[in-house]
Amino acid sequence: MIKLVVTDLDGTLLNDQHEVPKRFWDIASRLFRKGIKLGIATGRPHFSITENFPPIMAHVYAISDNGSFIMHDKREILSKPLPHEEIAPLVNTSRGITGTYPVLCGKDYWFLECEDKVLLEKVLIYQKNIKIVEDLTKVEEPILKMSVLDLKGADHHSFPHYTQFADRLKVALGGALWVDVTRTDANKGEAVQMLQQLTGTSPDETLVFGDFMNDYEMMKAAKYSYAMKNAYPKILEAANFVTEKDNNEEGVLDVIEALCL
Template identity: 80%
Template sequence: MIKLVVTDLDGTLLNDQHQVPERFWDIATRLLKKGVKLGIATGRPHFSITENFKPLMGHVYAISDNGSFIMYDKKEIMSKALPHEEIAGLVNTSRAVENTYPVLCGKDFWYLESEDKVLLDRVLVFQKNIKIVDDLTKVEDPILKMSVLDLPGAELHSYPHYKPFADRLKVTLGGALWVDVTRKDANKGEALKMLQAINNISAEETLAFGDFMNDYEMMKNAKYSYAMKNAHPVIKETASFITKKDNNEGGVLDVIEALCFNA
């Protein structure tokens, strides 16, 4: 019996226009009425979850910033900030790579040091609360995640430059154009295990969906782990199952219907 459902957003639950499928609201309501716990696990900030899922806030675990921050019913469950002494090195690495933009992701604001339209257009999809600063290395607020917008493509262009940090920080691909860096112990898999522990739910009772490398650990901590039809090849290899439909066709919702209501 499925007791916990956790889904990624972009490339997974959301379509390519970053919209929540209309069918989701009825399915989510039915899950909650059935007593199934529901979680949103994303690289987006907490603000983006509350903005897009207002009708469900108070009933859904909001796992943001790749597992660095968990909120439930306006209460902070967990927060894992990057070591402050690492920030300058991370920012300077991006500055040295052409066509990349570093972004510091705090609890309430995302910090940028450029007002280039290409950056703002990408960032405002995820976070409306932004601050433009002269120097990101001087930001004093706790930072949950450092993201890099990489216009040529993150996996082959900027990602290799962050490998020297991998012995002490979690460096992952957050999307085709994004590199994400968090604390070593901050990822969606660790966040999922925390939800399981809080609710006394096992991995065998957990259903999880993802599409990209920041979902890797989450796929390993759910018996019913589903990679999207459109997922990164490594996620397809890691997950136990693959959805028959992609994120634009409601692949997540079809699986939930089959496993949670028709089983």
């Protein structure tokens, strides 16, 4: 019996227009009526979850910033900011790579150094609360995640530059154009394990969905780990199952109905 369902958003539950499927709301209500817990695990900020899921925020476990921040019913469960001394080296690395933009992701705001149109277009998909600052290395607020927008493609262009941090930080591909950096103990898999402890749920009673490398650890935290049909190849390998339909065909919802409802 499934007692906990955790899903990624972009490329997973949401379609390519970043929209929540209309039949999701009925399925969520049915899950809650059966006593099944629901978590949303995303690289997006907490604001983006509250913006897109206001009717169910009192019930959902909101895992944001790749597992660096967890909220439930307006209560902060977990916060794991990056070590402050790592911010400047991370930002300066991006400054040395053409076609990239560093973004610092705080609890309430994302901090940018410029207002380039292409940067704003990409960022505003995920976070409306932004602050433009002269120098990101001078930001004093706690930073949950550092992201790099790479217009040339993150996998082969900017990601290799960040492997130098892999001995002390978690570096992951957050999407085709994004590199995400968090603490090593801040990832979606660790977050799912925390929810399992909080809710008295075992990995054998957990169902998770993901599509990209920031979902990798989550695939290892559940017996019923589903990679999306449209997932990155390494996620397809890591998951125990693969959805029959992709994110534009509501593949997540079909599996939830089949296994839980």
